[in-house]
Every structure is written in C-alpha cells, then in structure tokens.
Amino acid sequence: MHHTTPARPELSSRLHQLLLAGQIGADEPGAVIAVYRDGTLLASACAGLADAPGGAALSPDTMMNVASISKQMTAAAVLLAVRAGTLDLDADLRGLVPELQLSGVTLRNCLNHTAGLPDYLAVAYTVGMPEIEIAALRTFLDWLSRVGAHEFRPRERQSYSNTGYVLAAVALERAAGKPFPLVLAETVLLPLGMTGSFSTTVLGEFSAGMAFSFTRTDSGEFEKETMGVGTVAPVRGVNGDGEVITSLNEFGAWQGFLLDGRVLGEDIRQALLTKTVLTDGRETSYGFGIEHETRAHTTAYAHSGGMWGFSAYSIVDPATGISVACFSNRGGFRSSEAAWTAMHFASGFGDVAGHWYSTQTFMGAQLAVQADGNLAARTGLTEDAETAHWAGGHVWHGADDFARIEAIPTGLAITSWFGITDRYERVEPVAEYPRGLLGAYREPTFDAAYLFEERGDELWLVPPGREPERVLPFGRRHGGWIGETTLGWVLFDGTRAEPVRIGLGTYSTALFRAEREQ
CATH class of the missing domain: 2.40.128 (Lipocalin)
Structure with a gap:
C-alpha cells in the first residue's frame, strides 16, 4: 500500500487555476489534466473545446489521441504474445516482416530503439511527404523495403525511432492472424477495463466523443488538423507508434498497471521497465516505451506523445502511487511541463504554492511550482519572479528576498539574503477589493x-x-x-x-x- 500525502479537497480547482486559467479561451481548443492515486482518478481540470468553435467542452470523458504514449501499450501487447509463445523477442524480424531487407533486427531492438532504423516520419519530413501519406501501411512497407542500410549496428546505440514500433505492430498482427488494433484491445485494453479506448485501424477514422486537434497559425488563429477525417480514403494505417485513443477517466487503469502489474502481470511490467543495456555495457534510461525520468524529488516512469496538434504526457511515481496525465488538442501546449508541475503540486510541493503573508512583518510572498521542481517566487511588490532552486526535501534556495524557503508544519519559513527568517502563513487569494x-x-x-x-x-x-x-x-x-x-x-x-x-x-x-x- 502506498503512503501518499493527503490531497487537498480543492485540488481540482487549484490545478485549473495553476495550469489552465488565463491560458485557454472558452472558445478555443484546450487541455485536460488529471491526478491519480493508485490508478484511481483523484482530481482533474479541463479547459477548452473538443472542436472549435462551438464544440463540446473538454472533460475527463473526452477521447484524445495520446500519440507516442501508445508505445507503452504496444510493448505490453508484444510481451504478452511472447509470454504466450506467439512471438520471440530475439528472433530476426524478417521472418514475420520480409519487407525489411536488413538483417539482425529483433523485436527487442524495435521496442528499445536500438534497431538502427531511420525514423519514417523524419524521412517523410525531409523529402516533403505529408505524414498522412506515409502513415498508410502500404506506403510505409513499400518505403521499408527500400531501406538499404542501418544507421548504426543494432544495440550499438539508442536512437528514438517510430519505425521500430510500427514493425513490432506488424509482426504481432501477422503472428496473431488478426489486426493489431483488435489484438491490442483483446490483450491489453479490455482486460484493464479500458472499454472505450481503442487504436485506430484506418486513416481518417473518427469516433463519437473524440476531440479534433488544432495548430496555431502565425496570425494566432487556430487551424483544425483534419487527421484525414473526410479528406483521405479510409485505407489501412500504421499502428504501434501512436494511434491509441483514450480519455482521462480510462487512462488511470493503464497507470495503475505500471504501478503494480495488476491484471496483465508483474512480469510484463518488469519487462517494460527494464532499462536498455548497449553492446558497450552502457545502461540507458529507456526501457520498452518507458523513460525513467527524475525531476526534483520524483523519479518516475514517463513518456510524451505528440502528433497532428495533439500532445500528451504520462508520469507514474512508484514511490507514492501518484500519477499524472495531461492530454491536449491545442498545438503548442506544453503538456510535459503541465504534467510535471501537477506531479510536484500533488505529491507535496503543492503545499508550498500559493499566496503567503508574514506573521511577523509586513511582507507577502507568492510562490508557484515549476515543472523542474523549482519555485517561481515573488514578494508581491515586483513583476519579475525570482527562482528558488529545490535543495532536497521541502527546502528551496534562492537569492535576495528568498535566500531560503522551507515548508514547516505551521506554514513557511523564508530567510532573506541578510539572514532574517520570517514565518509565513497561507492566505486566501482574492481578486476584488473592499x-x-x-x-x-x-x-x-x-x-x-x-x-x-x-x-x-x-x-x-x-x-x-x-x-x-x-x-x-x-x-x-x-x-x-x-x-x-x-x-x-x-x-x-x-x-x-x-x-x-x-x-x-x-x-x-x-x-x-x-x-x-x-
């Protein structure tokens, strides 16, 4: 049983105020963010529309494309097939994907980005091919058959490549004898209770409850990314590297699995988390679709996602059982920064954020938690905030008025550069004057x-x-x-x-x- 700092009852409203208010207009695309404890939704904040203008408001039920976070689920589906004897992680992949001309590439290489294969999306960008075009499975496989050389020998280096995950999905589909989206649903999503979540099968696929995504033009207007909906023939698309559609209300089940291996098995969880070791013995921070990331006091399992104006970020802290997900349909929204800020906020640093006033002198302080765990601190009398750097525990070191900030049971102790320490207590922010x-x-x-x-x-x-x-x-x-x-x-x-x-x-x-x- 994880021990966690009890959440404040107003956590949802504080997340909204901290991360979304003032950034997203009522008639614009926006973002949703959630905090979970042991995989159960604890608080959420939403702002913006699923389709602009005039669409439904974003909510914890809104379905969004989580892009590369899908890689975690792809890897789990492959590992479940390995457990069942359907796939071999270390066999030459050409046995299932003969379109691949290069020898020595295995599923393991594909899942941990050590295959040495060029990223198909980077290739498309370089030659001026629209993503929606190379995302057709037939086009992808035709391109793959013409890849004549490794970028490096397998396992010699680690280089993020969407190509490997598409290959893993193709191999699983052919070994199972059924479409990858169906395999993913039967082995991963449905067992976890993610009954509304799915992976798209054809280009331009759209389902009720899904959000459209938008990018921002140079003039500041939002332009809809059609994702092929109504604009391309419904041909089979690639899978594995992205394409999972889910909601905040369902995603917690996946993060719960990453915490304790529930439903799918601890062996599958451990295989996902195991860090990659290269041929020269170096250990990397990436497993199978899992990045081991540390910011301030939190070491977590993390991954980002971004495509067609969507962005997403997932953080799971095994030490506290707290996890965070942030999904956005608004190009340029920094989901990773919002997610990490929410994680720090929910796991204890949130007790430091807010408006404070000295119990001894006439002095106030306004503190905001940043994504790296540092604090943006201002006295209230200046426009520019100072940065107080996290120093371990619940202590931050800065300069001038905030040489040292420490959370104490009765509030805060703030020490200025000349060594005087004041005790501060939290005050309720107000927007009006009497x-x-x-x-x-x-x-x-x-x-x-x-x-x-x-x-x-x-x-x-x-x-x-x-x-x-x-x-x-x-x-x-x-x-x-x-x-x-x-x-x-x-x-x-x-x-x-x-x-x-x-x-x-x-x-x-x-x-x-x-x-x-x-």
Missing part, C-alpha cells in the same frame, strides 16, 4: 493625507508626495483584506472602526479616517 476601504485617511505622526479611490473597477492609492498607484488585491487572512502596492502592504480589517495599516518589512503605520479626526 469598497469599505474607499475614502480619505490621515497618518497621525506627520499628519500626512492618504486617499483610497476607485478608478474604473480598480482601487488606487494617492499617497503624500508621490504619484498615485494601483492597489492590487493579494489575499484575505483572519477576515482581513490584504492589498499590495510598491509603497507597501495595505491591511484592512473590513470595518470602519479600526484603522487601516500600511507598511513594508518591519515598519508600518496606522491610517485613520479623516472624518474621524474632525
């Missing part, structure tokens, strides 16, 4: 006049001897409202009876309503 704050005030020591006034829908402060400046809403603590300006922090308890306080660092002063002194 109208009860408006009015004229006087500072009693110097009899200085201050004015809080409304300009449009913004709050402005007119201080003595300075230009007016906007007061930005920052947070709410103990019923009181906190605002930020370059002059300092503004604290208002929400009543007219108590003075407003304004200050920065160790200094603050009370402002009394002008009418009270008359």
